[in-house]
Amino acid sequence: MENKGEDRRVLVIGAGIAGIEASLLLANSGARVYLVEKNCYFGGNVIKFEQVFPNMECATCMIAPKQQELLQNENIELLTLSQVEAVEGSVGDFTVKVKKRARYVDMQNCIGCNACLESCPVEVDNEFEEGLTKRKAIYIPCAGALPNVPAIDTQNCLRFNGKDCQACQEACMFEAIDYAQEDEELELNVGGILVATGFKPFDLSKTTQYGYKKFDNVYSDIEVERICASNGPTQGQIVLRNGKAPESVAIIHCVGREEEGYCSSVCCMSSTKLARFLKDKLPEVKISQFYSDLSIPGRAYQRFYIEVRESGVDFIRATVTEVSESGERLRVNYKTEDGKENTLSVSMIILSPGLEPAVDSLELAEMLGIPRGDGGFFSEKEPDLDSVDTIREGIFVAGCAQGPKDIPDTVAQAEAAVGRLLSLSR
Amino acid sequence: MGKRIGVYVCECGTNIADNVNIDRVIEAVSPLRDVAIVEKYGLLCSEAGKEFLKQSIKEHDLTHLVLAACSPKQHEMTFMNVCQEASLNPYLLQMVNIREQCAWVTSDKEEAAEKAIRQIRAAISRVRWHVSLEKKEMDVCPDVLVIGGGIAGIKASQLLGSPDRRVYLVEKSSSLGGKVKGFDKLFTAMDSGSALIEKEVKSLLGAQNIEELTDSEVEQILGFFGNFEARVAKKGENGERNLSVGAVILATGFDLMDPTGLPQYGYGKLDDVYTSLEFEQMNMPSGPSGGKILLKNGKTPESVAIIHCVGREEKGYCSRVCCVYSLKFARMLKSQLPDAKISQLYSDLCIPGKSYQKFYEETKDLGINFVRAAKTTVTQNTKAVAVKYEAENGSKGELAVDMVILVPAMEPSGDTNRFAEMLGIPLDEEGFPVAEHRLLGPVASSVEGVFVVGCAQGPKNISETIVQSEAAAGKILSSLVPGRKLELEVRTSEISETFCTGCKMCISVCPYSAISFDEVRRIAVVNEALCHGCGVCAATCPSGAASVKNFGFPQIYQEVVELVR
Numbered sequence: 002m003e004n005k006g007e008d009r010r011v012l013v014i015g016a017g018i019a020g021i022e023a024s025l026l027l028a029n030s031g032a033r034v035y036l037v038e039k040n041c042y043f044g045g046n047v048i049k050f051e052q053v054f055p056n057m058e059c060a061t062c063m064i065a066p067k068q069q070e071l072l073q074n075e076n077i078e079l080l081t082l083s084q085v086e087a088v089e090g091s092v093g094d095f096t097v098k099v100k101k102r103a104r105y106v107d108m109q110n111c112i113g114c115n116a117c118l119e120s121c122p123v124e125v126d127n128e129f130e131e132g133l134t135k136r137k138a139i140y141i142p143c144a145g146a147l148p149n150v151p152a153i154d155t156q157n158c159l160r161f162n163g164k165d166c167q168a169c170q171e172a173c174m175f176e177a178i179d180y181a182q183e184d185e186e187l188e189l190n191v192g193g194i195l196v197a198t199g200f201k202p203f204d205l206s207k208t209t210q211y212g213y214k215k216f217d218n219v220y221s222d223i224e225v226e227r228i229c230a231s232n233g234p235t236q237g238q239i240v241l242r243n244g245k246a247p248e249s250v251a252i253i254h255c256v257g258r259e260e261e262g263y264c265s266s267v268c269c270m271s272s273t274k275l276a277r278f279l280k281d282k283l284p285e286v287k288i289s290q291f292y293s294d295l296s297i298p299g300r301a302y303q304r305f306y307i308e309v310r311e312s313g314v315d316f317i318r319a320t321v322t323e324v325s326e327s328g329e330r331l332r333v334n335y336k337t338e339d340g341k342e343n344t345l346s347v348s349m350i351i352l353s354p355g356l357e358p359a360v361d362s363l364e365l366a367e368m369l370g371i372p373r374g375d376g377g378f379f380s381e382k383e384p385d386l387d388s389v390d391t392i393r394e395g396i397f398v399a400g401c402a403q404g405p406k407d408i409p410d411t412v413a414q415a416e417a418a419v420g421r422l423l424s425l426s427r
Numbered sequence: 428m429g430k431r432i433g434v435y436v437c438e439c440g441t442n443i444a445d446n447v448n449i450d451r452v453i454e455a456v457s458p459l460r461d462v463a464i465v466e467k468y469g470l471l472c473s474e475a476g477k478e479f480l481k482q483s484i485k486e487h488d489l490t491h492l493v494l495a496a497c498s499p500k501q502h503e504m505t506f507m508n509v510c511q512e513a514s515l516n517p518y519l520l521q522m523v524n525i526r527e528q529c530a531w532v533t534s535d536k537e538e539a540a541e542k543a544i545r546q547i548r549a550a551i552s553r554v555r556w557h558v559s560l561e562k563k564e565m566d567v568c569p570d571v572l573v574i575g576g577g578i579a580g581i582k583a584s585q586l587l588g589s590p591d592r593r594v595y596l597v598e599k600s601s602s603l604g605g606k607v608k609g610f611d612k613l614f615t616a617m618d619s620g621s622a623l624i625e626k627e628v629k630s631l632l633g634a635q636n637i638e639e640l641t642d643s644e645v646e647q648i649l650g651f652f653g654n655f656e657a658r659v660a661k662k663g664e665n666g667e668r669n670l671s672v673g674a675v676i677l678a679t680g681f682d683l684m685d686p687t688g689l690p691q692y693g694y695g696k697l698d699d700v701y702t703s704l705e706f707e708q709m710n711m712p713s714g715p716s717g718g719k720i721l722l723k724n725g726k727t728p729e730s731v732a733i734i735h736c737v738g739r740e741e742k743g744y745c746s747r748v749c750c751v752y753s754l755k756f757a758r759m760l761k762s763q764l765p766d767a768k769i770s771q772l773y774s775d776l777c778i779p780g781k782s783y784q785k786f787y788e789e790t791k792d793l794g795i796n797f798v799r800a801a802k803t804t805v806t807q808n809t810k811a812v813a814v815k816y817e818a819e820n821g822s823k824g825e826l827a828v829d830m831v832i833l834v835p836a837m838e839p840s841g842d843t844n845r846f847a848e849m850l851g852i853p854l855d856e857e858g859f860p861v862a863e864h865r866l867l868g869p870v871a872s873s874v875e876g877v878f879v880v881g882c883a884q885g886p887k888n889i890s891e892t893i894v895q896s897e898a899a900a901g902k903i904l905s906s907l908v909p910g911r912k913l914e915l916e917v918r919t920s921e922i923s924e925t926f927c928t929g930c931k932m933c934i935s936v937c938p939y940s941a942i943s944f945d946e947v948r949r950i951a952v953v954n955e956a957l958c959h960g961c962g963v964c965a966a967t968c969p970s971g972a973a974s975v976k977n978f979g980f981p982q983i984y985q986e987v988v989e990l991v992r
Binding site: 022026027029030031053055056058063067069073112114116174175258262263264265266267294295296297298299300301302303304318337338339374375376378381384385386387388389404405406408409410412413414415416417418419420421422423424 | 439440441442470472497500504586587589613614615616623739743744745746747775776777778779780781782783784785799819820855856857859862865866867868869870885886887888889890891893894895896897898899900901902904905906908911
């Protein structure tokens, strides 16, 4: 099949920063892009961050122009609430089945005024906010999420559970709520495929020593990212579950590294970034970072680390053996490399878990016929050489789906995959 | 011709209508000078709304348009297209965001109306000074100049060469392959680097439209994205070649920091202190020792210390790959000298990524001694080399070894800096060329159409280097399509010949290198192909000569006066 120039069609799976960058480049070359995203919003993990290292840029502000550009690009079809169900064929001629779940809100009519949200009587935990706040059964995950069109969560919506509620439809001035929408099965023909499904954090419930979910003041780093976020559950106010600001914080690195068997590349920097953010917001806060080896490779990162250390953040090379609660405070027992044991009392603990391949990676890998290697990440064809190519010609992988990495390395891989896709079949 | 300004207020369903007293707004705006028509509409962005707008523009013969509605981020493009359809120049439109900036943030309907009136008045006042602007296109050359024939340059060329795109791969030495061809083993598979290069060069020869220019130096690059002119000279030959290309990839690699500047390591003074690249060379079967690891006296070493992070403090950054290649060295030593005692003196083990921990653990299991060390010094003992260090708890340690391998920091090659200067790319605090955007544009430089990849861009391993080469290729394949013209920014800067004093301040601040100096007329000149209309020059110009089209003094002044009045 001819798959060149204007006729080129590409499937991109995952609309995080890698998928967005790749789609825009592909579309600008004249290719037709189908961008499949399983969530009702796009932007991936990056939009959860208030600021990103090392320049402490606002992540949403950084990525929103790209998202807007993508939404307005006529060569890109963004398929939200969608998942790839089957892939057949070979390079130049893949047939892909995609299941697109109904949003029940018309994308054209909705103007994103949120009147429907206010009217909905159902409240459930907001998973985007790590359960730190509630959302309605018709919802957008957070302020500023794109596309700015709510979706109905049928698991919790009264109407989809046999009740006669149409509150959202009554509240909508634009006839955008459409309960009759149905899931769609799409069949796409594409010449190449890019897997950009990203990461999920290591499951902290597999640990016991840190008291996660047992003690109120032990948080995961993503939870703290949301607490720091101006569009998050506390509007950026750094407060604990008891409503008080923390006066001392322990950040524990490398949670899950031993279980995973690899270093997740970015946690040293993201932990240091959280320390910097907390220090900026709460100048009096005392912060201690518990780490084993600092992995801050490349330009600019060392300078960032030194600045944070000099702002009064303690870096303690030690293994945390146990966390216990004593009144409102937490006790961190730790052991340094020379075997000495010590204790630190803090009001908050932040756990920095490793990065793992996103959920559903196993199913997707099997569907695509790509093996998974170290840590369950998608395997490249030639390890240590070409990291975006897979053993299946025409199928490429970019970003954290291939292995843990930071934003510039993710973007570079996305652009590299575009290089490979656009030079295909010539 | 008299101006006829149309003002349309969008109710945005109930979003604006419920929170702003629109009738009061219309009443206040209608009598203003040059306002031909003021109307409200339910939802201007709907299909019916756009049609209404189009007809209304024609019917009232409007010359300028003010839309009080939502954020221009949401619908400016939509309405610019409507203008186009109604034969009104789209740059004669000004949007006023009375939804996000007014309706949604002001609780009192009358206060909101007052604010909206002020905003609309300002827009009317500004749009009156807008001029029609036209989209421009430029012919471009799709060919690419790749500077540096290492693995990065080779890989980029492979992707870019095609029947309709010529690639010039310029290498200053006599053969392609860069540093990698001098590595006998590559981590983690421990395959040969020279064999890899041989394979890649072979596939390069089979590829289309790639011209290798070895023994050649790029002497000058002029021009801009889509239309560069490069002058290339071949060593030992008279005459130069002028190449026309649309984009440039800088893949000039790295140098090691010279450890002679750090006397504590004894390099250059003690016989058996080597740099990592010297150790690589020692292992090459084609090298002086035939691949044997030997001391200067011809004996094999019984003990070796590998010292990490040499020059890290001075450089101010971690060189990213040294920990892993030091593990590789330990394996090379162990496979040739199974009884040798090998120590790694390191500060922090930096082995990021999914596969290196395993590589580390397997290497450690070979019996390698890992010592966390600081303040390391190397001196000569009577029999051996003494490596002294300080452990983390402050205690002192000492190792007597036969051989020391220093692992120095990586810095951009001298050529990188020369080319950065030639192309007008500033260097960052660490001495590497500044990227277009540190996070979102890692391989694009601050000069459009020039890409910096591989170790020229920052220390990295082979796979990361290849990724960057392919990334630059991806950006070029996406933007420089053979046969397609390049659409230029419309709202560019312009510099008035009359007012320019030739002080060159605009040239020094322009982030896109879009302004040059006309030596004949003694004035600064904007290259519209490069200008992004950011306005930094306009803000800097002391004589008011520089301004951005439709964002000049009259537009901004008139707008602000009405806002604060």
